[in-house]
Amino acid sequence: MEYNFRQIEQRWQKVWADNGTYRVSNHSDKRPFYVLDMFPYPSGAGLHVGHPLGYIASDIYSRYKRQCGFNVLHPMGFDAYGLPAEQYAIQTGQHPEKTTEQNIKRYKEQLGKIGFCYDWDREVRTCDPRFYHWTQWAFEKMFDSYFCNQTQKAHPISELIAHLEQHGTDGLDVAQTEPLSLTADEWNAMSETQKQQVLMNYRIAYLADTKVNWCEQLGTVLANDEVSEGLSVRGGYPVEQRVMRQWSLRVSAYAQRLLDGLNDIDWSDSLKETQRNWIGRSEGAEMQFRLAGKDLSFTIFTTRADTVYGVTFMVLAPESEYVSQVVTAEQREAVDEYLRWVRRRTERERISDRRVTGVFTGSYAINPLTEKEIPIYISDYVLAGYGTGAIMAVPAHDSRDYAFAKHFGLPIIPLIEGADVSEQSFDAKEGVMMNSGLLNGMQVKDAIAAMKQHIAKTGIGRVKVNYRLRDAIYSRQRYWGEPFPVYYKDGMPYLIPESCLPLRLPEVSDFKPTTTGQPPLGNAQLWAWDEKNLRVVDKAKIDDKQVFPLELCTMPGFAGSSAYYLRYMDPHNDNALVGKDAVDYWRQVDLYLGGSEHATGHLIYSRFWNKFLCDIGVAREQEPFRKLINQGMIQGRSSFVYRYIGEGATGNLYISYNLIDNPEYKGKIQPIHVAINLVKNDILDIDAFRHWMPEFKDAEFVYADGTTDIDNPYLGTPTEKQYICGSAVEKMSKTYFNVVNPDDIVESYGADTLRLYEMFLGPLEISKPWDVNGIDGVHRFLKKLWSMYENMTDSEPTADELRSLHKLIKKVTWDIEHFSFNTSIPAFMICQSELQQLGCTSKQVLDTLAVVLAPFAPHLAEQMWHLTRTERAESESVCDAKWPEWNEKYLELTTQKYPVQFNGKVRFTIEVAKDTPREEVERIVMADEQTVRYLNGATAKKVIVVPGRIVNIVM
C-alpha cells in the first residue's frame, strides 16, 4: 500500500475542521495550558519555510499537552496594523484593508495545509474594530492613571487630583516628565486647561514635546527599538532627531519592575540579558555643583562618586536646559555656533564621526569637595536624555573625558595608586585611592560606598538609580493603525467616553504618509467629535461650540500586539478586554514561541502593558509569558552556476563547481544564482536550466568529470554528465532564487514530512540553513512506518516489541518536555527499524506508536490510529488519545538476542564501599544477581568501577 500522504492529509484536515476537533472551551475540569506563537504580520510575500518552524514546535507541544490531559489553548491571529502592512499596500497601490485581507487569507491557506491544531474560532486581528476597541480602552486607562514610586504601581489619576487639591505637589513621589512644584492653593486656583497641563506631566499615557526619531521617508516618528544606528529598522531610511509634540507611554516608570520580573520567568539567559541591557539600570549618585559667582547649582549623575576629587571640568549636553543659564556674553557667539553645528548633524553622522568636539561656556563651577573652580564645557558626547544631561568629568579615569581633556589641554589628576594616565585613562574600578582626601587608602569599591554616604550626609547629593530605558513614543503619523480615542479642546486632549469605543478608523481620500509630518487622518472628512451627542461628525462642524477636532495620529505597531494574548482567552467578549472568569482560568501564557528580534520591542512593551493591566486588576499575573523560547531563523541555501568569463569566453559556458579552482578557470569565472528548484543534491537539472531563462537557452557545460558535450556528444551517461553547483548560506530572498515555499514541500512530500523535517534540521533555538538534501531520509521513514501497518495482527506483543516501544515513549516524553524535538526523530527511526526487524505485527504496539507519533505527524498518526482499531468513529481523534506512560518493567526485560542496551552499552549503578579495591568490586559485580541477568552468560569485555558510584560494563 503506497503512502498516499495527499489523500491522508486532506481527509483528516477535513475531519478535524468538520468536527471542530481543536475548539477549546473556557469551562473545563481539566487543568489549563496556554501555548502561544507570536502572531505574524501578514506580509505580501506569504509564508516561507522558515515561518512554520516555531509554529510546528508549539503545535507539537500543544498536542502533547492535550494528550497528557490538559485543556490547551493554542490560538492564532494576525498582527495586521502597522508599518509593514501599510508599506505593502502603498507599494501595490491598494488600500491596506484590502491587501491585509488578501494576505491573511493567503496565510491561513498556507497554515491550514500544515495541520496545526489552532482554535480558529479564537482568531484575532489587530485591525478589527472589535479587537482595537480594547487597544483604545487600554490607552484610556493609561491616560487616566499615574505611577506612584512608593507603591510601584499605577493608580487612578483621581487620587492624584485629590492629593494636589489638599497638598499640592508636596510629598508626591511619582513618575513624571519634569519635576513640578505647586501648592494646593496654586492648584485650586488653576483653570481647567492649566490643570490638564499639570496632569499631563504625570499620566502614564501622556502628550509632551519630546525629542523623537523622525523618519522622513516613512513619514512618521519611530520608537527607539525601531531605529538602529541612525537608520530605520524597516526600510533602512535615515532617521533624524526632532522635537515634536507626541504621545508617549511612561514605560520608564516600570523599569525596576520590568527588571525584577526577569528573575521569575523561564526565558533564555541571552534574552534576559538583552532586556537587562536595554533597561540599563545603573546605581550611582546625583551631586549638586554650584556655579561660581552665582546663586545657581546644577545636578549631575555619576556612578563613580569616588572620583570626585579628580573632577577637572564639567560638560553639558548641547540640549541641556542649563546651557542658556551658563553661557557668558563673551562666549555666546562661539556656543551658538557650536549648537547650530550640533543641530545640523544627523544621528548617523554623530554615531559614525566621534571626533572630540565642544565649546567652553565661559562659566566655572565649584567642585563641592575640593572647592576648586572648574570650567564648564558643552559637548555632544554628553547625552541630554540620560541622567541629568550634565556630567562631572574625571579625565584620569574615564576614557571619554580623557580624550576631551587632551584635546582642550585640561588637567588630568590620577586618583588611583600606580595608575599611569600619561597615555590613556585608567577606567577599571580597582586599586587604592590617592589624592582623594578622606578616601585615600581605600579600595575603589569601598570608596564609592563611602563617598555616597558622605554626599548624602553633607547634602551635596543623594544616591540615585538611573535607567537607560526611555518612554515609548506612541504616535505615528500614519494611516494604518488604531486611532487615538482623543479629541482636543482648548489645545488639551480629552478622552472619548469608554462607552463610545471603538472609535473606528475613518475613510480617507489619501492614506499615504507625508514628508511634512501631517498625518493622513487629516484627509478624513468625518473626523471630529461631537461632545454633546457623543459621536463622530463631519469636521466642517468644528465651528460649533460642542464639536472638536480628533487626534490625527494613529497608534504604533506594538499597540495591538501588547495585550493580544489576553484577548485570545475571551475573544468574543464585547464587555471587556478579557472576562474575569477567563483570565482567572487561563492566567498567563505558559509557553510563548517567537523570534528573538522582538527582545527590546514587543517583549518589553507587552510586559509593561501586562503589568499595567495587573495594576488596574485586569491581568492576573505580573508576567505575561512564563516560559519563552526563541526559535532560530531558517536561512536560505543558494545555489550557483559558474559562467566562464576568461579568454575566448562566449558567456555561454558553465564550469562545474568541483573544477572552478583548476588553474585554467581560476579567477575567470562568475558565480550566478540559480533557482534552487533546478538543483537537487547540488546536481543541476540541465534541461530545466536551459529552459529557465532565455539567456541560458544554449548553455554549454564543463561537467564534473571535465568533459563537455563536444568531447562526447552521444556517450554521456547521466553520471558522466553531472554538473555540480556551488552553494552558500544567505537570507531567504526572491533575488537569490532561494526561497522555499512550504506549500511546495507539502505538495511533494506532505505536511507530516515537512513537520518532521523542520524539527529534524537541528535544535529549535539555533539558526540553520534550509537544506532539502536531507528531506528524503525523513520521508522514507514515514513510508516505512506506514508500510508496517499493512500486516497487523491481533498477536500479543513480544517482550522485545514492548521494550522498543517503551524506549521510544520514554525518549519522546523526555524530548518534548525539554523542547528537544530534533532528537525525537532519530528515536522514531530507531524504533521503527527495530520493530521492523522484529517483524512486529501487534496491533497493540502499533496503536500506541500512533499515539506517540501524533504530535509530530498528526495526519499519518490519525490514519494509523484508525487503522489499528477500525471500530473507532471518525470523530474520535488521536488528539485526545491518552499519552502513554513508559514502563521500566519493559525496559528491563531482556533476552539472549537483544540485551538491554543504550548505544550498545549496558549501564547501571551498584553500591560499593568507597575504598573497595578494584578486583573486589569486579567480584561483587560478577556475583550480583542483576548483573548476571544482564550479562546473560556473556563475558564482560571491560568493567569500569567507580567505588561508591557506578559500574559500567562493556560487552
Add this chain to the structure above:
RNA sequence: GCGGCAUUGGCGUAAUUGGUAGCCGCGCCAGACUUAGGAUCUGGUGACGAUAGUCGUGUAGGUUCGAGUCCUAUAUGCCGCACCA
C-alpha cells in the same frame, strides 16, 4: 569597550546533563534487485594502522577514579548593548 551564546566526522547533528564520543539523517563506498534509475533493499563509513591497537570533541592548562560536559586562560564565529558618565 561591556555582556550573552557557540566551537564535536565530508555535512546537519547526538551523547538523558560528570560515566566507554560520534545515535539518526545526508553524502560517500560496496553489494542485491533491475532494460534503466535521481527508485527500493542490505552492509560499511572519525583519523592512523594489515591486525592488535593508538589517537581523537577549536587551543593550553586545571579539578576528578573518570571531562564534549565543570573551572581558568586563549583563539575564532554569531548575537545584544554602546560617547549611558
